[in-house]
Structure formats: structure tokens, C-alpha cells
Amino acid sequence: MQDLKLVSQDCADCPIRHRAVCARCETDELERLEEVKYYRSFEAGQTVVWQGDKMDFVASVVTGIASLTQTMEDGRTQMVGLLLPSDFVGRPGREIAAYDVVATTDLVMCCFRKKPFEQIMMQTPHIAERLLQMTLDELDAAREWMLLLGRKTAREKIASLLAIIAQRNASLTAHPKVGDVIFDLPLTREAMADYLGLTLETVSRQISALKRDGVIVLQGKRHVTVPDMRILLDEAGDDSDGGMLA
Amino acid sequence: MQDLKLVSQDCADCPIRHRAVCARCETDELERLEEVKYYRSFEAGQTVVWQGDKMDFVASVVTGIASLTQTMEDGRTQMVGLLLPSDFVGRPGREIAAYDVVATTDLVMCCFRKKPFEQIMMQTPHIAERLLQMTLDELDAAREWMLLLGRKTAREKIASLLAIIAQRNASLTAHPKVGDVIFDLPLTREAMADYLGLTLETVSRQISALKRDGVIVLQGKRHVTVPDMRILLDEAGDDSDGGMLA
DNA sequence: TCCATGCTTTGATGCAGATCAAGCCGCGCT
DNA sequence: AGCGCGGCTTGATCTGCATCAAAGCATGGA
Known part of the structure; x- marks a missing residue:
């Protein structure tokens, strides 16, 4: 499975030596992805996406740290996701961001436009499968985290x-x-x-x-x-x- | 999308009027699932699956309520999932249960053996897609829940x-x-x-x-x-x- | 150099929710 | 009826963490 991970990996023909999505992709899939791939940088403290905003890309963290946070009207905030390099952000099939994405440190992300990404996903069972596994991993982490928040x-x-x-x-x-x-x-x-x-x-x-x-x-x-x-x-x-x- | 939901639905040829998995399934897929489908009942308080146990089925709740709970050695427990009728339980691709599944009330579940379910899933893109969407829904719910636990x-x-x-x-x-x-x-x-x-x-x-x-x-x-x-x-x-x- | 600024530590105090304890209500059983 | 029991309420007290407040420590810029 490791070779299917959506990862940041060294990639010689990439400005910051980063290859994302799927190490076992067939060449044409990878190339279709390369066409819609781009990089974005953020400074520490910047908000990448606001809760409720349209989010038209998926991404993985190349360097730095991002966090997903929920905020109440009065300003109380709870972090609900911590993204380290190689972690994936995005909600295939969802238009709207469900929480803020914030650059906790200076941050570089590798982004893909969502539409083409989804199309490739639909046509490529092992990418869909891998995405499901990653989402299940996040769910497991979230549930451990709930025990921490509620009882520790x-x-x-x-x-x-x-x-x-x-x-x-x-x-x-x-x-x-x-x-x-x-x-x-x-x-x-x-x-x-x-x-x-x-x-x-x-x-x-x-x-x-x-x-x-x-x-x-x-x-x-x-x-x-x-x-x-x-x-x-x-x-x-x-x-x-x-x-x-x- | 509604017609792709993994739901409990009225199903005339089923003892408890329950049809699960996928309303838009092609006939043969559905029949393959019917072959591996069975029902299980539990009394309130019974544990359906223990954390760490092998879990060789996926299921959906027909009647009653089940909960997913995490427990610490000293007995502190935190509920991490609440399953009402039509909700799905299971971890495609995972052998081991990550938390206890407990019958909170008397409970009837509709189960499918995991292996064949996974095979059908792999061969049926829209089931995989639907499963991903459901998992994302659970993740959203978990993250709302984290805000509740941490800050409310x-x-x-x-x-x-x-x-x-x-x-x-x-x-x-x-x-x-x-x-x-x-x-x-x-x-x-x-x-x-x-x-x-x-x-x-x-x-x-x-x-x-x-x-x-x-x-x-x-x-x-x-x-x-x-x-x-x-x-x-x-x-x-x-x-x-x-x-x-x- | 000195100050401003952001991050951190530490102290004093208050309070929300835990803990300990009693008793109530409704239900099934004999 | 009388009893036991599981689920629920309410009271008294305690305590862990929040809140309010002040000061320490780096870093960078003028």
C-alpha cells in the first residue's frame, strides 16, 4: 500500500522535488494530474481557506504545517486536524469547506484543481480506494482525539x-x-x-x-x-x- | 446521490422489510450481496464487537441504536460514534475494530461478510464513491463533535x-x-x-x-x-x- | 543600543463541573 | 401490596482548569 500513498516525494523534474498523488499511477494518469498541478505558499498565520468558502482544489502539504480549525461566533476555537508534510487536504465531491484551513507555520502546498482530480479519481479505482483508506485513517485519528478531548x-x-x-x-x-x-x-x-x-x-x-x-x-x-x-x-x-x- | 445511499429501506421480499447497500445497484450486484447478507440481534447493553477484535463484516443498523466507544484502562469511556437506523458500521479494508461497538438499545443489524462486500466495492465505482462520501460525512460529524468536546x-x-x-x-x-x-x-x-x-x-x-x-x-x-x-x-x-x- | 513585539512562564483567584452521597420515581417481580 | 432495582434527580463539597494579571525572554528593526 505504501506505493499508493498520496505523498510528497522527491521528484527530480519538479521545482521543489515534490511528486504527489500516486507513485504507482500509470504514466498518462500522472501526466493528466501534472497538467492541473500547481504550488501555493503561505506565511504563518495566513488562512488558506475559510469555512463556508468554495474550495476548488485538493492539495497535499509539501513543507510546513497547516491546521483545520472550527470556530464559534464568540471566538472559541478548536483545532480538528493537524496537517504535516505529505498529509492530504481536500474533500472530493464537496464544494464547500467545512472548516478553516490555517497555515500554522510558513507553508507550501501542492494543489490540484478539484474537477480534474475527481475525474481521474473516478476512473482510477486504486486512487479512490486509497482515498477511502486515508479518510478512514483520519476518522480513526479524529476518534482518538475525541477521547482525548472528552476524558483526559x-x-x-x-x-x-x-x-x-x-x-x-x-x-x-x-x-x-x-x-x-x-x-x-x-x-x-x-x-x-x-x-x-x-x-x-x-x-x-x-x-x-x-x-x-x-x-x-x-x-x-x-x-x-x-x-x-x-x-x-x-x-x-x-x-x-x-x-x-x- | 440519495439513490446511492447505503440505507435501510423497505424491501418487500425481506423478512424485516429492509434492503441495504445500494438502491441503484445493478441486479447482479445486489444479488451477490444478498447471498452474503444476514441479520443479527442484540439486547441493550451487549457488546457487538470489542476493540481490537477481528471484524469480518460490515453492517447497517436496522432498528435500535448502537454506539462506538473508546475506553481507557481505568474505565473512563468516551462515545465516538452514534449509530441510528440506516447508519453504516464497518471499515472496508480494515481487519481489526478500532473501538467497541455497543448496543445502546435493543438492536438489529443487517450484516454482510466483509470479503465479498469489499470485492463488490472494488468492482463497483459508485459504491466505492458512496462509501467515501459517507466516510467524509462521518469525519465532518466527528469534527463538529470535537468542537463540542473541546470548547463547549x-x-x-x-x-x-x-x-x-x-x-x-x-x-x-x-x-x-x-x-x-x-x-x-x-x-x-x-x-x-x-x-x-x-x-x-x-x-x-x-x-x-x-x-x-x-x-x-x-x-x-x-x-x-x-x-x-x-x-x-x-x-x-x-x-x-x-x-x-x- | 534600545525598544517593541510575540511568545512564554508563573502567580493569585474564581468557578464550572466532578465527586460523594442521599433519596426519588417507575417498573417488574413475587 | 411490598420489594428490589435501574435510571434519574438533587444537594453538599471539592478540585482542576480557566481567568486575570504581571513579568521574563528572545528576536528584529530603528
Whole structure:
């Protein structure tokens, strides 16, 4: 299945070495996609699409981080999706965006016009199949996230988020699997709060607490070292290790 | 699209007048499905599938209510899906159930063995397409739900749930669209608490408060009358009316 | 260099919702 | 009737997180 993933991959004949959609595509399919492919850049904080707007493209994240957020009239916001490089954004068959898409960091996306993308999808069973699998993955993630939002304590929420980021990082880089797990937090405290359904003060306090208790080591505000991943996963209150441990 | 919905529909040649999967199926597809179709009944409280178990069927709810729930080691549980009649359960392409499926009331499901279902799906683009659309619908619902869990107050949560149930009911029955909206709560206070990430005491108190404030009228513990749906939707803190109002 | 700005930390206080505890209501059973 | 039980309500109290407030720390620009 890996070869069917809608991914960002090195692509020699592409300005930013990015090939998207389907590594196993037949040549003509790929070329039809290339015709309708284009890149867009955003600065941190910019909104890519507003909830309710027409969204006439699908895309995948090349570099940077985007988030999907829901906002209430009075300004309360909840992040409902976190998109790292190679993640897919878009709603085949849907005209209207159901939530805001926001560039959390500087962001480059690889976009495809939706109409032609959908046509290719309809004619290419394994792309449709792959899209279904990705959507199911997102649904699984959303449901884990619901457990976090509904039932976990602030400390468990923070530990869970750190674990999730560590895991997502590990799946992108060649994972060493030995010793400390090290990564940079790609989110501000405020973005973490929006992810977790907390305030930024609580996020800050709980990170300090985890540091004080030796669960994590911080260098600066963003660089995290996890001496023992099992302890962190235990703090997350989550039996599943997400495949992180053997 | 409606004619492609995976639905429970009246079906004269079926013991419980239920035809599932695809109203526009070609005859032979439908018959292939009929061959692998069977019914299962459960009593309220029974678990249909355990998280982590192999799940070798997909199904749709015929009568009753099922819920998908996540549970932590210490017993905290969060509902992550609520399945009313005609809703689909199952994960095409997945071996293992990602969460418990529980019969919240007495329940009848119409099941299909997964393998043949998947084969038919692969060979039938519009079934695959329909499945993708349904999964996207579930994802949208999950993300609304995340906003509820992460950012809404107890009162808003209750109002939102009542609105959701009212809407789902309206879409099943011929919706009068005039005057009071009336329905029966299909969930215990405890199930509502699991849905909303609250305790059952808080659910009870907030329902009492909405009653006291005239937002709803209760006859008994389950029968709800909503004198003015706009007030309820306003209490839910949700700008979207879910298509309930013109 | 100094200040402005955005991000973060930390402290003091308040409150929404959890927890603990009792009792009520309706129903089925004997 | 009388009883037990599951579901529900209501009260008293506790507490985890929000809120309000202030100050620390980097970075970049004048």
C-alpha cells in the first residue's frame, strides 16, 4: 500500500522535488494530474481557506504545517486536524469547506484543481480506494482525539500530544529506535491549546510539570528530548503505543 | 446521490422489510450481496464487537441504536460514534475494530461478510464513491463533535445533543416543519454523558436547567418537546442550523 | 543600543463541573 | 401490596482548569 500513498516525494523534474498523488499511477494518469498541478505558499498565520468558502482544489502539504480549525461566533476555537508534510487536504465531491484551513507555520502546498482530480479519481479505482483508506485513517485519528478531548486530564492531553508528534516525526525520518526520542515542537503554546481544548496557560504549566518530573527535557521552548518513551506513553494514559515500541 | 445511499429501506421480499447497500445497484450486484447478507440481534447493553477484535463484516443498523466507544484502562469511556437506523458500521479494508461497538438499545443489524462486500466495492465505482462520501460525512460529524468536546460548556453540550437528535429524527420521519419539535431521547443520562464528555449528574442538572428555563418541555424522563427550535440552536452555541431551518 | 513585539512562564483567584452521597420515581417481580 | 432495582434527580463539597494579571525572554528593526 505504501506505493499508493498520496505523498510528497522527491521528484527530480519538479521545482521543489515534490511528486504527489500516486507513485504507482500509470504514466498518462500522472501526466493528466501534472497538467492541473500547481504550488501555493503561505506565511504563518495566513488562512488558506475559510469555512463556508468554495474550495476548488485538493492539495497535499509539501513543507510546513497547516491546521483545520472550527470556530464559534464568540471566538472559541478548536483545532480538528493537524496537517504535516505529505498529509492530504481536500474533500472530493464537496464544494464547500467545512472548516478553516490555517497555515500554522510558513507553508507550501501542492494543489490540484478539484474537477480534474475527481475525474481521474473516478476512473482510477486504486486512487479512490486509497482515498477511502486515508479518510478512514483520519476518522480513526479524529476518534482518538475525541477521547482525548472528552476524558483526559490536562497532563494526559499534553503527554498524548507529545507522543503523537514524536510518532509522526518518527514515521517521516529514518527512525533510530534507540535511546532518546528527540524532536522540535512545531506548534506554539496557543496552537497546542487549540489542539487540546485547553488554555495556553494550562499548556505551559503542564509542560513545566512534565519537565520538572523528568518525563521530558527541554532545550529552549521548542526542542524536546524524551528520555524514556514508555514513561511518556504511560502519562498519556493510552494503552496503544501507536506502533512506536516493538 | 440519495439513490446511492447505503440505507435501510423497505424491501418487500425481506423478512424485516429492509434492503441495504445500494438502491441503484445493478441486479447482479445486489444479488451477490444478498447471498452474503444476514441479520443479527442484540439486547441493550451487549457488546457487538470489542476493540481490537477481528471484524469480518460490515453492517447497517436496522432498528435500535448502537454506539462506538473508546475506553481507557481505568474505565473512563468516551462515545465516538452514534449509530441510528440506516447508519453504516464497518471499515472496508480494515481487519481489526478500532473501538467497541455497543448496543445502546435493543438492536438489529443487517450484516454482510466483509470479503465479498469489499470485492463488490472494488468492482463497483459508485459504491466505492458512496462509501467515501459517507466516510467524509462521518469525519465532518466527528469534527463538529470535537468542537463540542473541546470548547463547549455543559449547557451548550446538552443543547447541541438535543438539536442533533432532533435533526436526525426529522430526517428519518416526514418532517412537519411546523410548530413544536417533539422526540424521544433514545439515550440514558449515562449514555448522554459518554457522548458529551460529562458526568451523568451534570447531564441531569443541565437538562433540568433547560427545562426550568423553558427551552424544552419534558414529559417523563425521555419525551422532549422543543417549543422553539431557534432558541435551542442558540443555546447550542452553534451558528450552523444543520439545515433544520429554512 | 534600545525598544517593541510575540511568545512564554508563573502567580493569585474564581468557578464550572466532578465527586460523594442521599433519596426519588417507575417498573417488574413475587 | 411490598420489594428490589435501574435510571434519574438533587444537594453538599471539592478540585482542576480557566481567568486575570504581571513579568521574563528572545528576536528584529530603528
